Amino acid sequence: MYVATLLTNPTAPSLEEALVESLCNAWGGGDMVWLSPDEAAQFKFPEMPGNRWDVWAELQLLGVDLIVQPVAGRRKLMLLADMDSTMIQQECIDELADEAGVGDRVKGITARAMNGELDFEGALTERVGLLKGLSETVIDKVLADRITLMPGGRELVATMRVNGGYAALVSGGFTAFTANVAAQLGFDENRANTLLAENGVLTGEVQHPILGRQAKVDALEQITKRLGLSEADVIAVGDGANDLGMLDRAGTGVALHAKPSVAEKCDIRINYGDLTALLYLQGYARTAFVEV
Numbered sequence: 001m002y003v004a005t006l007l008t009n010p011t012a013p014s015l016e017e018a019l020v021e022s023l024c025n026a027w028g029g030g031d032m033v034w035l036s037p038d039e040a041a042q043f044k045f046p047e048m049p050g051n052r053w054d055v056w057a058e059l060q061l062l063g064v065d066l067i068v069q070p071v072a073g074r075r076k077l078m079l080l081a082d083m084d085s086t087m088i089q090q091e092c093i094d095e096l097a098d099e100a101g102v103g104d105r106v107k108g109i110t111a112r113a114m115n116g117e118l119d120f121e122g123a124l125t126e127r128v129g130l131l132k133g134l135s136e137t138v139i140d141k142v143l144a145d146r147i148t149l150m151p152g153g154r155e156l157v158a159t160m161r162v163n164g165g166y167a168a169l170v171s172g173g174f175t176a177f178t179a180n181v182a183a184q185l186g187f188d189e190n191r192a193n194t195l196l197a198e199n200g201v202l203t204g205e206v207q208h209p210i211l212g213r214q215a216k217v218d219a220l221e222q223i224t225k226r227l228g229l230s231e232a233d234v235i236a237v238g239d240g241a242n243d244l245g246m247l248d249r250a251g252t253g254v255a256l257h258a259k260p261s262v263a264e265k266c267d268i269r270i271n272y273g274d275l276t277a278l279l280y281l282q283g284y285a286r287t288a289f290v291e292v
Helices: 017-026 054-059 093-100 103-114 120-129 135-143 152-164 177-184 215-229 242-247
Strands: 002-007 032-036 040-045 063-069 077-080 166-173 190-192 195-200 201-206 232-237 254-257 269-270
Touching: 002 017, 002 152, 017 063, 054 063, 063 093, 063 269, 077 152, 077 215, 093 103, 093 120, 093 166, 103 242, 120 201, 120 254, 166 177, 166 215, 177 190, 190 215, 195 215, 215 232, 215 242, 232 242, 232 269, 242 254
Parallel strands: 077 166, 077 232, 166 190, 232 254, 254 269
Antiparallel strands: 002 040, 002 063, 032 040, 195 201
16 A cells, blocks of 8 residues: 655645546545645555556656655654755855855855765865864854754654654764754754864865765665664654665655755655655654744
8 A cells, every 4th residue: 555645835825626626536645634734645455556657757846745655654753854955044164165255166066965966074174174273163153043953853853852752963074063053953963074174174174984975875885783773663754865864764765855966866856855754754744833
């Protein structure tokens, strides 16, 4: 048995009942259930349809995300999340680079690295090198003035934790940011790279070993083993090429507003919804969200 979840941008909900019912009937589904009026709905059906991706493409033109997955095991016990452009709306290293006066150069490297065009570790080393001489105090300034949380993140973490879930933030970014973001959102733990500094000034180097794509897979393996969970119990979310390993290994891997080269490798793609989409696709109704 499968379940189809349809959802839209929660700031401008526009999901039409007739659209959902039409697809439900075409796929031989059961009763449609609203998870949030005009925003998210679901229905169950017996067999994976051959036109799944054609329908997905048509719905994208209407501003609707479509997620198709097995009913069994859809609700997860662990959240494994990327930070930059996933739990927050920015790339931290790009914001630091702006403060250092090398923003455009670093943003170009970041975009190529996240799209899988550059080796992650090499690209990170190059970008951090351009931050040499920047005062450590700029980190707090960037956190206060430039970093904003991705909508739905607080509800996602809080709802999963209240329902017995564990939340881990694993980033190719920096601990100076993950510690702050994890505390704001209520994550149980966080992992990231460490920027090195001397006498209050960044050295232009990052502590080794560098946490890249493999480190996120390692986190998935290590944390699930520690908690006595299986990888099938995990829902992972990210947007960049360095997230693909964990997205592929997790029971549910979600490409959130992802780079095209990343999204095309993932079965679950959220382009219009926010982080609450990860609750809807697990079957949570908005009335079950923990509001924080």
